[in-house]
Amino acid sequence: MKKKSSFGRLSGSNLLLPIVSLILVMGVNVIFDIASGNNPFSFFMITLQNTTSNGVVLYGRIIDILNRGSEAAILAIGMTLVVSSSAGTDISVGSVMSLCASFCCMLLAGYGVSSTNELAVPLFVGVLAGILMGVLCGAFNGTLVAVFQIQPMVATLILYSAARAIGLLLCNDLIVYVRNPSYAFFGGFLGPIPTPIIITLICVLVMSLLLRKTALGLYIQSVGINRRASRISGLNSTRIIFLTYVLCGMFAGIAGIVNSSRITSADSNNIGLYLEMDAILAVALGGNSLGGGRFNLAGSIIGAYTIQAITTTLYALGVSTTQAPVFKAIIVILIVSIQSEPVKAFMKKRRAVRAV
Amino acid sequence: MKNKKGGINSNTILLLITIGLFVVLYAGGCIAYGYKGFTHLQTFLNILITNAGLICVSCGLTLVMLTAGIDISVGALVAMDCMMLAVGMRSGIGAIPMMLLVLAVGVGFGCLQGFLIGYLQIQPFIVSMAGMFFCRGMTAVISTEQVSITQEINKLFYDLANMKIVFPFGGYANKKGMIMQPYIRITVVIALIVLVAVFLMLRYTRFGRSLYAVGGNATSAAMMGLNVKAIKMKVHVLCSVLTSIGGICYCLNTMAGSVSQATGLEMDAISSAVIGGTLLTGGVGNVFGTFFGVLINGTISSIVKTNGKLASSWPNILTAILLFVFIVIQSIFAAVRKRGK
Numbered sequence: 001m002k003k004k005s006s007f008g009r010l011s012g013s014n015l016l017l018p019i020v021s022l023i024l025v026m027g028v029n030v031i032f033d034i035a036s037g038n039n040p041f042s043f044f045m046i047t048l049q050n051t052t053s054n055g056v057v058l059y060g061r062i063i064d065i066l067n068r069g070s071e072a073a074i075l076a077i078g079m080t081l082v083v084s085s086s087a088g089t090d091i092s093v094g095s096v097m098s099l100c101a102s103f104c105c106m107l108l109a110g111y112g113v114s115s116t117n118e119l120a121v122p123l124f125v126g127v128l129a130g131i132l133m134g135v136l137c138g139a140f141n142g143t144l145v146a147v148f149q150i151q152p153m154v155a156t157l158i159l160y161s162a163a164r165a166i167g168l169l170l171c172n173d174l175i176v177y178v179r180n181p182s183y184a185f186f187g188g189f190l191g192p193i194p195t196p197i198i199i200t201l202i203c204v205l206v207m208s209l210l211l212r213k214t215a216l217g218l219y220i221q222s223v224g225i226n227r228r229a230s231r232i233s234g235l236n237s238t239r240i241i242f243l244t245y246v247l248c249g250m251f252a253g254i255a256g257i258v259n260s261s262r263i264t265s266a267d268s269n270n271i272g273l274y275l276e277m278d279a280i281l282a283v284a285l286g287g288n289s290l291g292g293g294r295f296n297l298a299g300s301i302i303g304a305y306t307i308q309a310i311t312t313t314l315y316a317l318g319v320s321t322t323q324a325p326v327f328k329a330i331i332v333i334l335i336v337s338i339q340s341e342p343v344k345a346f347m348k349k350r351r352a353v354r355a356v
Numbered sequence: 357m358k359n360k361k362g363g364i365n366s367n368t369i370l371l372l373i374t375i376g377l378f379v380v381l382y383a384g385g386c387i388a389y390g391y392k393g394f395t396h397l398q399t400f401l402n403i404l405i406t407n408a409g410l411i412c413v414s415c416g417l418t419l420v421m422l423t424a425g426i427d428i429s430v431g432a433l434v435a436m437d438c439m440m441l442a443v444g445m446r447s448g449i450g451a452i453p454m455m456l457l458v459l460a461v462g463v464g465f466g467c468l469q470g471f472l473i474g475y476l477q478i479q480p481f482i483v484s485m486a487g488m489f490f491c492r493g494m495t496a497v498i499s500t501e502q503v504s505i506t507q508e509i510n511k512l513f514y515d516l517a518n519m520k521i522v523f524p525f526g527g528y529a530n531k532k533g534m535i536m537q538p539y540i541r542i543t544v545v546i547a548l549i550v551l552v553a554v555f556l557m558l559r560y561t562r563f564g565r566s567l568y569a570v571g572g573n574a575t576s577a578a579m580m581g582l583n584v585k586a587i588k589m590k591v592h593v594l595c596s597v598l599t600s601i602g603g604i605c606y607c608l609n610t611m612a613g614s615v616s617q618a619t620g621l622e623m624d625a626i627s628s629a630v631i632g633g634t635l636l637t638g639g640v641g642n643v644f645g646t647f648f649g650v651l652i653n654g655t656i657s658s659i660v661k662t663n664g665k666l667a668s669s670w671p672n673i674l675t676a677i678l679l680f681v682f683i684v685i686q687s688i689f690a691a692v693r694k695r696g697k
Contacts (some may be wrong), residue, residue, distance in 0.1 A: 023569030072557055088397055089481065099604075144683070148683075148684060148687045149544075149690075150638060150684075150686075150687050151635075151636045153426070153481075153681075154630055154636050154638055154683055155683065156624075157626060157627060157630070157677070157679060158676045158679050158680050158683075160623060161437075161623055161627065161672045161676045161679075162672060162673050162677075164672070165669035165670070165672035165673045165676075166669070166673060168667070168668075168669040169471060169667060169669055173668070173669070181518060192658065197380060230432065267592050277485050277489075278481075279396070280481070280485070281482070281485065281659075284479070284482050290479045290482065291479075305404075307631060320500070322492075322493070322496035322500055322599075322615055323493050323496045323497050324493065325489035325490065325492050325493035325496075326489070326490055326494055327493070327495030328486075328489050328493070329486040329487070329488075329489035329493065330486075330490070330491035332482070332485075332486045333472065333483070333486045333488070336478050336482055336483075337472065337476055337478065340476040340477055340478050341477055342475065343476060
């Protein structure tokens with residue numbers, strides 16, 4: 001009996017799978033390094049490098065993964081809440097990212113200007129407006145899902161196709177370049193550390209404090225598990241679901257600005273392309289059920305970095321950008337298959353037979 | 357739930373609204389752009405020609421959506437089909453074997469997805485998302501360049517693509533005074549056959565009816581004695597096969613294969629099905645609604661193209677607005693129905 005409970009605790013832990021998969025990916029890296037005759041731990045090495053543009057900065061594959069995975073991690077926070085509260089996914093986040101970036105750059109450069117060194121409005125106005133645009137999109141999605149009770153995927157399909165197009169309209173069908181060093185900050189470096197990592201860290205800390213220290217996390221889970229029962233026991237289910245979508249939109253806005261700051265431009269057609277898929281995958285890899293209810297923010301974040309680690313590893317192995325999705329798909333299917341109920345039941349049965 | 361008095365139920369009203377909207381949109385286009393030739397029969401036939409592939413794909417997707425599933429891999433599968441056809445024919449394989457191979461790949465891919473969704477009970481969204489990544493990536497593995505199919509590469513395929521089925525009526529004189537007879541391509545014939553076949557299957561076969569049962573309530577369907585797992589697997593195989601047929605139509609239309617082909621096609625197909633009255637929760641829907649959904653999307657892009665001055669992003673925005681209007685109407689109907697109970 002005692003043995004069973006410890007096994008139950010281990011397999012019941014939501015963090016087991018994401019951590020195991022992350023370790024697996026790292027293991028592949030180590031093996032690859034040994035095979036190619038490098039230092040076996042070169043994957044984990046972090047060095048200080050002197051660059052001409054940014055001064056002394058941290059350098060290493062881990063840093064690269066943390067840096068490049070920032071957008072997916074930020075999106076994964078919002079996506080986790082949405083999945084938990086409404087048992088559906090917000091597929092518009094990638095497009096909303098693009099819209100927010102376009103709006104921000106349009107304000108900073110002025111309408112119809114395709115390249116600028118001078119800022120038309122103060123930086124914080126543009127950035128705040130971009131994030132506000134994300135909040136607005138989130139509110140739109142939230143209204144449809146919470147008030148009109150439309151399936152989340154259909155409701156967010158509207159902005160999925162419209163947001164990117166509106167972004168293009170705002171930019172007058174141009175790629176807007178904001179060649180001002182102050183705008184490059186959000187995708188650049190703060191001291192030796194890449195800024196996106198710090199932004200992600202702040203987002204995660206604030207959100208986990210909000211979820212842990214207030215009852216919000218509990219409310220979201222309870223609405224996700226049973227909307228009607230939560231309403232009957234006194235929660236305003238509609239408002240809570242609405243709030244999760246607004247938060248998701250806000251994080252999409254932040255991610256959009258980080259992404260656009262990296263390339264100091266608003267490339268409406270490419271910013272956040274397929275990133276909604278990465279965010280949803282991150283949530284699933286993090287051991288969260290896409291059916292709503294209980295959620296685990298840490299799992300989602302680890303999931304997001306796992307996906308980025310897979311991508312970076314594939315590039316390091318010499319797989320081209322366009323071909324990498326094949327391996328990503330196979331890895332994802334393997335991970336979720338191991339997680340699936342019938343496979344778990346089968347393994348349990350085998351273990352029981354062996355025990356007898 | 358069913359209206360026993362023989363009146364029309366709310367699903368029929370939704371279908372009628374869809375058809376009505378199409379008529380209104382098309383009439384609006386005719387009035388606004390009649391002088392640019394929008395009133396010619398050929399304009400309507402062109403909508404069918406450009407969207408023949410999408411019609412096949414949407415039919416397949418509607419079937420999956422009826423069982424409360426989703427398949428977002430269809431666009432990538434179409435791209436992979438086109439690339440396979442283009443590269444296969446360039447390397448000297450005949451058109452017929454290549455088409456059969458594409459269909460076989462469709463069956464295999466559908467079996468794999470169906471097994472993961474039906475038997476391993478993984479969420480359809482995740483499986484088909486992985487399927488999407490896989491197909492897009494495989495397209496790049498086959499070839500990263502844009503391969504076009506010319507007459508020299510494969511004569512049969514080229515002739516099939518350029519075959520006109522001319523109508524004996526409805527001709528009009530063009531600027532040079534030549535009489536232009538309206539025509540359709542072979543892809544339209546394929547798409548319409550698929551449409552009618554799927555409609556008949558849904559209405560009159562055991563399998564077709566069981567899709568509604570599984571989508572309406574999987575637990576009670578299982579209690580009734582239906583093999584829910586097998587049905588889910590079969591419907592995904594069917595969807596992938598129809599998508600492959602759509603892919604062949606798409607390729608006959610574009611005569612090329614490239615990595616970025618058919619991006620966003622899955623969302624066009626989903627929005628067509630939703631505008632046509634199919635619910636993502638399953639159990640409610642009809643392929644004819646989907647057909648009109650495709651036509652509405654086609655009419656919008658045709659109007660924007662005829663105008664010629666509007667930015668290229670307008671079709672997306674207009675489709676999104678339509679989608680918005682439709683789902684709000686649907687949700688009002690759902691609320692009314694709930695209150696009626």
